[in-house]
Amino acid sequence: MPSLQSAQDIFERQFLEMRCELLNLAAALDRIHRADGAGDVQNDSRMKQLADAIQIVASEGDDRAERLQLLFSDDYVEGWNQS
Structure with missing residues (x-):
């Protein structure tokens, strides 16, 4: 849109x-x-995430915010909310 x-x-x-x-x-x-x-x-994995995030921000496209969100998100785990 x-x-x-x-x-x-x-x-x-x-x-x-x-x-x-x-x-x-x-x-x-x-x-x-x-x-x-x-x-x-x-050597902290979060520093690698930040470096990857900087690369995403510097890249082209209209989905950078989405790619950043995915970079910093945990993978979905089926049944995470089940006791």
Whole structure:
């Protein structure tokens, strides 16, 4: 379904927020890198998830949010809510 707003309008409205979120992510990664034990964190599977997420964000397409959600979601387990 087409948006009622133009891509330029959306971009103008969202640019500063997107820039801020990217700066927050970069700053957090910098703090981790400078902290004691930074090498230990590099082996954490969540760091791999973050690296994969950055690749998704940098990729093309209109399903990046969906792919990120799937990346950070657990696989469905049949009967998870059964006692």
